[in-house]
Amino acid sequence: MSDRRRAEQGEERVLRPRRAAPADAVRPTRAEINLGALRHNLRVITKALSGDQPPRVWAVLKADAYGHGAPAVARTLERAGVDGLCVALLEEGIELRAAGIDCPITVMGGYYGPLHRGLEDALEHQLTPVLYDSEGVSRLAQLARERDRKLEFHLKLDTGMARLGAPPGNVDALLDEIAARPELSLTGLMSHLACADDTSSEATTIQLTRFAKAREKLASRRLVPGVCHVANSAAALAFPESRHDAVRPGIALYGISPFFNQPTDERLQSIASELKPVMRVRSEIVALRTLADGERVGYGLTWAAAGPRTIATIPMGYADGLWRALSNRAHVLVRGRRAPIAGVVSMDLTSIDVTDVPGARLGDEVVVLGAQESPDRPGGKAVANAISTEDIARIVGTIPWEIITNISRRVPRFYREP
Numbered sequence: 001m002s003d004r005r006r007a008e009q010g011e012e013r014v015l016r017p018r019r020a021a022p023a024d025a026v027r028p029t030r031a032e033i034n035l036g037a038l039r040h041n042l043r044v045i046t047k048a049l050s051g052d053q054p055p056r057v058w059a060v061l062k063a064d065a066y067g068h069g070a071p072a073v074a075r076t077l078e079r080a081g082v083d084g085l086c087v088a089l090l091e092e093g094i095e096l097r098a099a100g101i102d103c104p105i106t107v108m109g110g111y112y113g114p115l116h117r118g119l120e121d122a123l124e125h126q127l128t129p130v131l132y133d134s135e136g137v138s139r140l141a142q143l144a145r146e147r148d149r150k151l152e153f154h155l156k157l158d159t160g161m162a163r164l165g166a167p168p169g170n171v172d173a174l175l176d177e178i179a180a181r182p183e184l185s186l187t188g189l190m191s192h193l194a195c196a197d198d199t200s201s202e203a204t205t206i207q208l209t210r211f212a213k214a215r216e217k218l219a220s221r222r223l224v225p226g227v228c229h230v231a232n233s234a235a236a237l238a239f240p241e242s243r244h245d246a247v248r249p250g251i252a253l254y255g256i257s258p259f260f261n262q263p264t265d266e267r268l269q270s271i272a273s274e275l276k277p278v279m280r281v282r283s284e285i286v287a288l289r290t291l292a293d294g295e296r297v298g299y300g301l302t303w304a305a306a307g308p309r310t311i312a313t314i315p316m317g318y319a320d321g322l323w324r325a326l327s328n329r330a331h332v333l334v335r336g337r338r339a340p341i342a343g344v345v346s347m348d349l350t351s352i353d354v355t356d357v358p359g360a361r362l363g364d365e366v367v368v369l370g371a372q373e374s375p376d377r378p379g380g381k382a383v384a385n386a387i388s389t390e391d392i393a394r395i396v397g398t399i400p401w402e403i404i405t406n407i408s409r410r411v412p413r414f415y416r417e418p
């Protein structure tokens with residue numbers, strides 16, 4: 001039976017976000033995913049990596065492709081010639097196989113340890129497992145013997161982040177064990193960097209040195225490491241020595257600079273400025289009212305009208321990913337102009353002050369994330385205004401990664417081919 005059939009019959013461990021589907025969408029709140037921008041960003045990254053021996057690009061599609069919808073992103077990148085895909089969860093890999101994705105998929109988050117049957121599922125779906133301990137190695141070796149075939153895996157090393165990966169003290173014993181298992185085929189050696197976005201930090205050099213030392217340990221046991229990969233978006237762009245055989249960009253593919261709140265040189269700034277945001281989130285004005293001086297808005301009545309004010313309501317709230325921390329602090333775009341959020345963002349609804357947006361009316365588009373043109377500006381020239389993930393992250397006090405992965409499943413994704 002095909003993965004897809006099984007998924008439909010509910011027999012599989014497929015991640016099913018059950019997101020609102022565009023065809024069912026009545027509410028005019030939606031995320032628009034620009035697949036052309038995604039391909040453009042892949043080209044920008046590939047160009048930045050060009051050289052004598054450019055690394056392979058393995059796109060990171062964890063967390064539903066950072067909220068953009070993993071199946072559509074995977075299909076687009078596969079057709080655009082990406083060399084492979086990486087996910088964090090086994091379930092995410094199964095979801096991609098069920099969607100008909102054929103290219104190599106590495107499950108970076110590991111196999112969930114010996115207490116779970118992650119390895120069996122990975123094999124069944126042609127997903128490359130990542131191992132980091134002796135239990136995983138002996139379990140995979142056992143599965144190889146049962147199946148009477150050589151099984152491939154990647155080995156993850158902890159080079160200083162102390163998260164997942166074989167700790168330095170365990171590497172020798174683990175490599176001895178791998179060398180003694182001819183039924184296994186080590187096709188990748190990987191690590192992850194803690195501070196790659198900070199080009200002034202020494203941490204990356206230290207981690208890369210440890211990785212190089214581990215490679216020597218492999219060589220002394222005649223183990224061939226296969227594809228070596230350590231670089232996320234920031235490292236791939238900022239540290240050429242981190243590129244090895246493959247790089248694992250995530251955030252940059254979605255058009256967001258990996259150097260958030262970090263100083264960068266001209267070269268990195270210019271690359272980051274070429275990236276185009278892939279997601280745009282928009283809603284619409286569904287109610288309008290005029291408030292008199294002193295009248296208040298929203299839960300807790302935290303916002304008061306200073307003079308007569310026009311308040312518009314949009315059908316989007318914190319349960320959609322419009323952060324409550326933006327209450328009384330952020331702006332949205334209406335008719336190309338910035339309109340402040342008035343009062344507290346509630347679960348499903350948000351009020352905005354459109355007093356200074358001439359002509360604001362029911363049905364007007366409200367942009368929460370991304371660009372909006374104002375064709376009705378005096379002089380007749382279209383002007384674009386924009387709200388970036390970085391803008392929102394600064395106000396919320398977090399990083400763009402968390403903003404972009406937080407648009408919830410209630411918001412249908414509409415795919416745009418420009």
Ligand SMILES: *Cc1c(COP(=O)(O)O)cnc(C)c1O
Pocket residue numbers: 060062088108192231232233234248249250251252258
């Ligand atoms: C998320 C992740 C990446 C991609 O990171 P970005 O900063 O989004 O480019 C790469 N490798 C691993 C192991 C990750 O978890």
